Structures are given as C-alpha cells and as structure tokens.
Amino acid sequence: MDRNRVEGKAKELKGSVKEAIGKVTGNRAKQAEGAAEKIAGRIQARIAEEAEEERERVKS
Template sequence: MVDEHRKKGTAERVKGAVKEGIGKVTGDEQKEAEGKAQRKKGKLQDKYGEAKDKVRDKL
C-alpha cells in the first residue's frame, strides 16, 4: 500500500514540471520559478511518504 503523501507528491511534481515548462516556453520567469518550487515541494512530499512506507513495512 502506497502512502497518500507519495501520491500527492508525484502529482505536485508533475504539475510543477508542466508549470515550469510553460514558463520556459512563454518566457515567464515567475511561472518557471513557481514550477521549480512546486516540483521540489512534490519531491519532499514523496520522500516523506516513502519514509512512512518504510516504517510501516517494518512494523
């Protein structure tokens, strides 16, 4: 069973990548920076969920 944080983290990473790409294509540096930040947030969320999965699997 996958932790909900991992699912949400993956979704945030995908949304961030899309937003970053749109920012690059349109030349919108603000949108690009928001996308990068969103991807990093998603990565952290995913890692948190991964750690919770490991702890749960050990119990």
C-alpha cells in the same frame, strides 16, 4: 502506496508542467513557481516513502 505519496508525485508533475510553460513563454515567475512546486512534491513523496518503509520495518 499512500495518499501523500500520490499527492506528492502529482504535485511534482504539475510543477514540471508549470516550469516548462514558464520556459516556453519566457515567464520567469511561472518557471520559478513550477520549480518550487516540483521540489515540494518531490519532498512530500519522499517523506511518504520513508514513512512507508518505517511502517514495514515496524511490522517485521
């Protein structure tokens, strides 16, 4: 597992927490910020997964 994948998953988790806090407190800005961060983390992790798969294909 590479660094970008771990960072992406961490960002996704952090975004989920922010989004939940925003929902509980009624803070729409915090909720939206969390949702955006969660999506960014998901994208970062997915790009890292694709890169890892490509490295494996090149090795074969």
